[in-house]
Amino acid sequence: MKFFSIAILTASILTTLEIAAQSEPPQTVVQGPTSFNGKRSYEYLRQLCDLGNRMSGSPGMQKQQELLAKHFEKLGGQVTWQRFSARHPITRQPVPMANLIVQWNPESKERILLCAHYDTRPLPSQDLDPRQRREGLFLGANDGASGTAVLMELAHHIKSLPDRYGLDFVLFDAEEMVYSDRTDPYFLGSEYFAREYRKNERDYSYVAGVLLDMVGDAKLSIYQERNSVAWDDTRPIVQGIWETAARLGVNEFIPQVRYEVRDDHLPLHNIGGIPVCDVIDFEYPDRRNSYWHTTADTPGRCSADSLGKVGLVMLEWLRSAN
Numbered sequence: 001m002k003f004f005s006i007a008i009l010t011a012s013i014l015t016t017l018e019i020a021a022q023s024e025p026p027q028t029v030v031q032g033p034t035s036f037n038g039k040r041s042y043e044y045l046r047q048l049c050d051l052g053n054r055m056s057g058s059p060g061m062q063k064q065q066e067l068l069a070k071h072f073e074k075l076g077g078q079v080t081w082q083r084f085s086a087r088h089p090i091t092r093q094p095v096p097m098a099n100l101i102v103q104w105n106p107e108s109k110e111r112i113l114l115c116a117h118y119d120t121r122p123l124p125s126q127d128l129d130p131r132q133r134r135e136g137l138f139l140g141a142n143d144g145a146s147g148t149a150v151l152m153e154l155a156h157h158i159k160s161l162p163d164r165y166g167l168d169f170v171l172f173d174a175e176e177m178v179y180s181d182r183t184d185p186y187f188l189g190s191e192y193f194a195r196e197y198r199k200n201e202r203d204y205s206y207v208a209g210v211l212l213d214m215v216g217d218a219k220l221s222i223y224q225e226r227n228s229v230a231w232d233d234t235r236p237i238v239q240g241i242w243e244t245a246a247r248l249g250v251n252e253f254i255p256q257v258r259y260e261v262r263d264d265h266l267p268l269h270n271i272g273g274i275p276v277c278d279v280i281d282f283e284y285p286d287r288r289n290s291y292w293h294t295t296a297d298t299p300g301r302c303s304a305d306s307l308g309k310v311g312l313v314m315l316e317w318l319r320s321a322n
């Protein structure tokens with residue numbers, strides 16, 4: 001995810017919001033026997049991080065691809081790879097890329113897209129320590145593993161959903177094969193996916209889509225994203241998701257716009273014409289102490305509770321969308 005601009009919210013409104021958030025009593029999240037399992041999702045997040053850095057074309061990415069293909073196939077998903085190549089920003093050598101596509105109910109012509117990026121940034125380029133910025137380990141527990149881990153757990157629940165729509169999980173490669181924010185391109189995987197969707201003849205279309213990015217922080221706060229609310233075809237998706245969260249008592253989904261985020265939903269929407277909104281927690285843990293793109297983006301900063309809440313909202317939204 002690239003950069004953001006702070007929405008026009010005055011300090012007084014912010015203060016009011018924060019006070020309101022603190023004074024509200026905790027609410028129970030609705031759970032049933034087929035409920036999303038946050039603990040298992042968190043275990044998946046750990047497994048992914050145990051592979052080390054997972055930047056595009058790396059040994060960690062290759063191991064992750066093997067793990068994910070096995071996982072989704074075991075649960076009945078139809079796994080295919082969308083392969084392409086891109087140049088490494090520094091060596092200029094070609095890097096093999098692959099978007100991972102998991103189809104459920106593949107014969108259905110009207111489909112829902114749930115997606116995330118599964119690559120990690122090569123280096124913790126915003127770490128406070130300059131040496132870490134050059135050679136530190138970036139694990140991407142929140143930024144990379146969290147969306148993937150939610151989809152891994154969701155795969156256990158597909159059979160419990162009505163099947164009016166087909167469902168595709170897509171994990172994008174090279175969201176951020178980025179060493180320099182000024183020169184290196186973002187979103188290579190989602191751009192490739194969007195172009196192929198646009199140009200190829202196909203007998204299906206996406207009616208709605210959700211991008212999950214940075215959804216695992218232990219202190220979860222998910223504001224609505226500005227583009228997702230501004231576009232006519234994604235606004236109803238945003239409304240549906242935040243209404244679902246409110247119904248479930250998941251107050252971490254805050255029905256306010258605070259950021260404009262440049263993320264994989266831009267190429268999907270603007271090139272592919274796919275209505276995809278972004279579900280993203282940009283304040284982790286908060287504005288002043290962000291561990292975004294630092295060595296501190298580790299499993300210890302994420303929680304089963306947060307993954308569980310996001311997953312439950314997505315599961316129930318899918319149920320109601322069908």
Ligand SMILES: [Zn+2]
Nearest residue numbers: 001121143176
């Ligand atoms: Zn990132």
